[in-house]
Amino acid sequence: MTRTTTAAPPLTVSTRILDDPGTVLRHTLRDRPLAFVRNGDGIVGIGEALRFTFTGPDRMRDAAAVWRSVVEAATVDDPVQLRGSGLVAFGSFAFADDSADESVLIVPRVVIGRRRGKAWLTAIDTTVGAEPLAFTRTSVPVPHVGPHVSVTLRPGRIDEAAYAANVAEAVRRIVAGGAQKVVLARDLVGTLPPGADRRAVLLDLAAAYPQCVTFAVDGLVGATPETLARTDGTRLTARVLAGSAARGTDEVSDRAAAEALAASAKDVEEHAFAIDSLLASLRPLVTELRADPEPFRLQLPNLWHLATDVQATLPPDTTSLDVADALHPTAAVAGTPTDVAVRLVAELEGVDRGRYAGPVGWMGATGDGEWMLALRSARIDDDGTVRAWAGAGVVAGSEPAREVAETALKFRPVTDALA
Ligand SMILES: C=C(O[C@@H]1C=C(C(=O)O)C=C[C@H]1O)C(=O)O
Numbered sequence: 001m002t003r004t005t006t007a008a009p010p011l012t013v014s015t016r017i018l019d020d021p022g023t024v025l026r027h028t029l030r031d032r033p034l035a036f037v038r039n040g041d042g043i044v045g046i047g048e049a050l051r052f053t054f055t056g057p058d059r060m061r062d063a064a065a066v067w068r069s070v071v072e073a074a075t076v077d078d079p080v081q082l083r084g085s086g087l088v089a090f091g092s093f094a095f096a097d098d099s100a101d102e103s104v105l106i107v108p109r110v111v112i113g114r115r116r117g118k119a120w121l122t123a124i125d126t127t128v129g130a131e132p133l134a135f136t137r138t139s140v141p142v143p144h145v146g147p148h149v150s151v152t153l154r155p156g157r158i159d160e161a162a163y164a165a166n167v168a169e170a171v172r173r174i175v176a177g178g179a180q181k182v183v184l185a186r187d188l189v190g191t192l193p194p195g196a197d198r199r200a201v202l203l204d205l206a207a208a209y210p211q212c213v214t215f216a217v218d219g220l221v222g223a224t225p226e227t228l229a230r231t232d233g234t235r236l237t238a239r240v241l242a243g244s245a246a247r248g249t250d251e252v253s254d255r256a257a258a259e260a261l262a263a264s265a266k267d268v269e270e271h272a273f274a275i276d277s278l279l280a281s282l283r284p285l286v287t288e289l290r291a292d293p294e295p296f297r298l299q300l301p302n303l304w305h306l307a308t309d310v311q312a313t314l315p316p317d318t319t320s321l322d323v324a325d326a327l328h329p330t331a332a333v334a335g336t337p338t339d340v341a342v343r344l345v346a347e348l349e350g351v352d353r354g355r356y357a358g359p360v361g362w363m364g365a366t367g368d369g370e371w372m373l374a375l376r377s378a379r380i381d382d383d384g385t386v387r388a389w390a391g392a393g394v395v396a397g398s399e400p401a402r403e404v405a406e407t408a409l410k411f412r413p414v415t416d417a418l419a
Contacts, residue, residue: 016123016137038211050106153190198221231370236282239307
C-alpha cells in the first residue's frame with residue numbers, strides 16, 4: 001500500500017548482507033525505478049512502503065520534518081552500517097516554489113545497495129508489530145532487463161528559436177541592470193514505446209556517465225554531475241559547476257578547449273556567480289567553510305565544466321535535506337541575484353520546469369544523504385510521455401547561438417541514452 005498522508009506509521013527496518021547482486025540498477029522495478037548510483041555503487045529501491053508529497057515554498061522543510069517523524073517511529077535493525085544501509089528515502093523536489101508539480105519523498109519496500117565491494121538488502125515493513133528479518137545473509141536472483149529504449153525527441157514548448165530569443169532578451173535585461181546571471185533552459189519531448197523497460201535507460205546512462213549520479217525518482221531519470229549537498233555526520237561537501245565547453249575531437253583540440261574555458265572571462269564570471277551564491281547561503285549555516293581557491297576543469301564525456309569543491313562543518317542535527325533547502329536554487333541553476341533571476345526564469349521560459357534542476361537524492365535515518373541537482377535528465381510519465389530539459393547560464397557576454405549549442409550538449413546524456 002502506498003500512503004500519501006503526513007502521519008508517520010511505525011516502520012520495521014532490517015538490513016542484511018547480500019551475496020553479490022550484480023549491477024544494482026537491474027534490481028529496481030522496470031516501470032517505477034528508484035535509483036541513486038555512481039560508479040556502480042549506490043542504492044536502488046523496489047516498491048513503495050511510504051510516499052509523501054509536498055508543494056510550495058516549504059516543500060523541503062516539510063519533507064525534512066516528515067522524515068524526522070518517520071525516523072522517530074521506526075525500529076531499525078542495521079548491523080551492516082554502511083552509507084545507504086538501514087532506513088532510507090529517495091526524494092525529488094520541484095525547481096520552483098510555485099511549481100504545479102508535486103515534490104516527493106519515497107520510502108521503498110526493499111532497498112538493494114552496494115558500496116566498496118559489499119552489498120546489502122534492506123526490507124521495510126509497514127505492518128504493526130513486525131519482527132526484524134530472522135536471517136543474517138541473503139541472496140537475490142539478477143533480474144533480466146529489456147532491450148535498449150529508443151525515443152525520437154522533438155522540440156518541446158521552447159524550441160531552439162524561442163530559446164535563442166529568450167537568451168537575447170536575458171542579455172538585454174542583464175545589460176540594463178537588475179540580474180547579473182540568469183540560467184535559461186529549453187525542453188525536448190517524445191514518447192516511450194509501450195512496454196519499454198525504464199531500467200534499460202538507466203543502464204545506458206550509467207554506462208556512459210559512470211562518474212555522474214544515475215538517478216530515478218518518481219519518473220525523473222538522468223545522469224547528473226552536480227552535487228548540491230552531501231553530508232556525512234557533520235561533514236558537508238558540495239560541488240558547484242558553472243561554465244561549460246564542448247570536448248575537443250582529438251587530444252590537442254580537447255586540451256585547447258579546456259584551456260580556453262579556464263581563460264574565458266564569460267565562463268569565469270558565470271562560475272564566480274555560482275560559487276559566490278553557494279558560499280553566501282552556506283555561511284550562516286556552517287563553520288570551517290572551505291572552497292577551492294580556483295575552479296578546476298571537470299572532464300565529462302560530453303563537456304568540460306568549471307568546477308569548485310566546497311567543504312564545511314555542520315551543526316549537529318542538520319540533515320542533508322536542511323542543507324539542500326538552504327542552498328536551493330543556486331546561481332548554477334537559477335542565476336544572480338536569486339530572487340530577480342527566479343522571476344526572470346519564470347517570465348522568459350513561461351513553462352513550469354517541474355523537478356528539472358531541483359534537488360534529487362536520498363537520505364538516511366541520521367539525516368545523512370546526498371542531494372544532486374536534477375540536470376541531464378528527463379521526466380518519464382506513467383503514460384510514457386518524455387520531457388527532457390537542459391539549460392545554460394546567461395551573462396552579459398552570452399551569445400544566443402552558443403547557448404543553443406551548449407544546451408544541445410547538455411541534452412546528450414538523455415538523447416544518447418534514448419538514441
Ligand atoms: C542548467 C544546466 O547546467 C548547469 C549550468 C552550467 C553552465 O551554464 O555552464 C553548468 C552546469 C550546471 O550547473 C543543465 O545541465 O541543464
